Amino acid sequence: MSRAFEDWVDVEGLSPEERGRLERVHELLLAAGPxxxxxxxxxxxxxxxxAFPGWRRRPWAAVLAAAALLVAxxxxxxxxxxxxxxxxxxxxRTAALEDSRGGRALASLRVGERYASGNWPIExxxxxxxxxxxxRAYYLLLVWRDGKPAGVCGAFRVQGSETNLHFDVPYAxxxxxxxxxxxxxxxxxxxxxxxxxxx
Amino acid sequence: MAFALETPRIASVCSDAELIQRTGxxxxxxxxxxxxxxxxxxxxxxxxxxxxxxxxxxxxxxTFVSIWxxxxxxxxxxxxxAPWLYGVARNAIVDRSRARHExxxxxxxxxxxxxxxxxxAEGAWLQWRIHRALExxxxxxxxxxxxxxxxxxxxxxxxARLGIPLxxxxxxxxxxxxxxxxxxxxEI
Numbered sequence: 001m002s003r004a005f006e007d008w009v010d011v012e013g014l015s016p017e018e019r020g021r022l023e024r025v026h027e028l029l030l031a032a033g034p035x036x037x038x039x040x041x042x043x044x045x046x047x048x049x050x051a052f053p054g055w056r057r058r059p060w061a062a063v064l065a066a067a068a069l070l071v072a073x074x075x076x077x078x079x080x081x082x083x084x085x086x087x088x089x090x091x092x093r094t095a096a097l098e099d100s101r102g103g104r105a106l107a108s109l110r111v112g113e114r115y116a117s118g119n120w121p122i123e124x125x126x127x128x129x130x131x132x133x134x135x136r137a138y139y140l141l142l143v144w145r146d147g148k149p150a151g152v153c154g155a156f157r158v159q160g161s162e163t164n165l166h167f168d169v170p171y172a173x174x175x176x177x178x179x180x181x182x183x184x185x186x187x188x189x190x191x192x193x194x195x196x197x198x199x
Numbered sequence: 200m201a202f203a204l205e206t207p208r209i210a211s212v213c214s215d216a217e218l219i220q221r222t223g224x225x226x227x228x229x230x231x232x233x234x235x236x237x238x239x240x241x242x243x244x245x246x247x248x249x250x251x252x253x254x255x256x257x258x259x260x261x262t263f264v265s266i267w268x269x270x271x272x273x274x275x276x277x278x279x280x281a282p283w284l285y286g287v288a289r290n291a292i293v294d295r296s297r298a299r300h301e302x303x304x305x306x307x308x309x310x311x312x313x314x315x316x317x318x319x320a321e322g323a324w325l326q327w328r329i330h331r332a333l334e335x336x337x338x339x340x341x342x343x344x345x346x347x348x349x350x351x352x353x354x355x356x357x358x359a360r361l362g363i364p365l366x367x368x369x370x371x372x373x374x375x376x377x378x379x380x381x382x383x384x385x386e387i
Contacts, residue, residue, distance in 0.1 A: 007354065008347060008354055008369065008372055009369055009372050009373045009376060010366065010369035010370045010372070010373045011373075014373075018377075021380050022373065022376040022377060022380060024380075025376045025379045025380045025383065026376060028325065028329055028383070029329065029344065029348050029376075029379070030348060031322075031325075032325065032326045032329040032330065033326075033349065034345065034348070034349035035239045035240065035243055035330040035333060035334075036239055036242045036243035036246050036255075037239075038238055038239055038242055039242075039252065039256055042238065042242070042256060042259060042260075104268065106264065106267075106268065127264070199225060199227070
């Protein structure tokens with residue numbers, strides 16, 4: 001295959017200056033090579049700030065084999081809210097939470113289709129929350145309505161840079177549902193201090 | 200899609216700087232637009248530097264977490280958006296490399312018989328800019344460029360593949376090169 005510029009481009013009427021300019025781009029394209037193809041699942045803009053690489057890459061069979069990840073299995077079919085690619089339960093809602101005090105904490109939350117039992121599976125991935133040194137302290141994920149807690153999704157602690165959590169909750173969840181994470185220190189009253197809130 | 204986007208529609212041509220600033224203000228639509236523009240250049244850069252698709256995928260996600268998190272610190276007075284995004288991506292890739300206690304596959308300070316660190320850094324930056332510029336081309340021009348340059352097809356074969364005259368292929372190639380030259384102003 002010819003790499004000569006005039007074999008590739010209609011050069012009629014090009015000034016020498018313009019031809020030189022285009023020829024330089026031609027050479028750059030040849031040198032640059034093709035752009036990388038995005039892997040499936042990363043072609044679309046993220047629906048949440050933190051993606052869920054564990055779900056995305058884990059083969060379906062492996063998910064089924066991992067009893068401890070039964071909740072996660074319900075999500076694997078959908079990367080973006082409402083997807084039903086490949087069968088299984090769809091993700092019906094995603095949300096991002098950020099540090100309510102201007103810090104670096106971030107979280108992504110996904111809600112799966114409601115089970116027949118009436119519970120909704122939630123996966124929460126948290127980054128940047130400080131580990132709690134007091135063993136009696138904990139974080140709470142709460143459904144938040146009208147400036148106050150409307151239901152506890154679960155209590156948790158964090159370790160390392162990222163913590164992945166699963167909860168089943170009975171509350172009705174729709175597009176308007178918002179969540180917060182609070183920190184409850186020993187002696188502090190429920191629901192504790194809000195440290196993260198839905199973006 | 201259940202996730203409600205409450206932000207206004209963004210005009211089709213928005214500068215990177217504007218999108219970064221909007222992202223810094225919590226505009227998810229702007230963030231998604233940035234992702235569309237830069238996901239492939241970031242992934243390509245990560246793939247070359249890390250040499251592993253899984254780690255490159257992680258680096259891609261890390262990059263956009265960092266962009267979301269730090270966009271509010273971006274100041275257009277200190278420079279355009281593309282170099283800032285490149286810096287964020289490079290840092291995320293280096294962090295991903297360090298996280299595994301392994302050197303990057305293409306560490307910039309390693310000796311090479313082919314090119315020095317400066318040349319390779321410049322090459323990586325140019326490649327980034329070119330791939331970014333490609334994302335902004337009209338679809339029919341991008342399609343011709345991809346087939347003509349990276350599919351080992353002759354221009355006649357490209358014409359046959361697309362079902363258009365050879366002259367149209369060459370005209371579109373010229374138009375695409377002109378658009379790219381405009382986007383790469385200052386680099387060529």
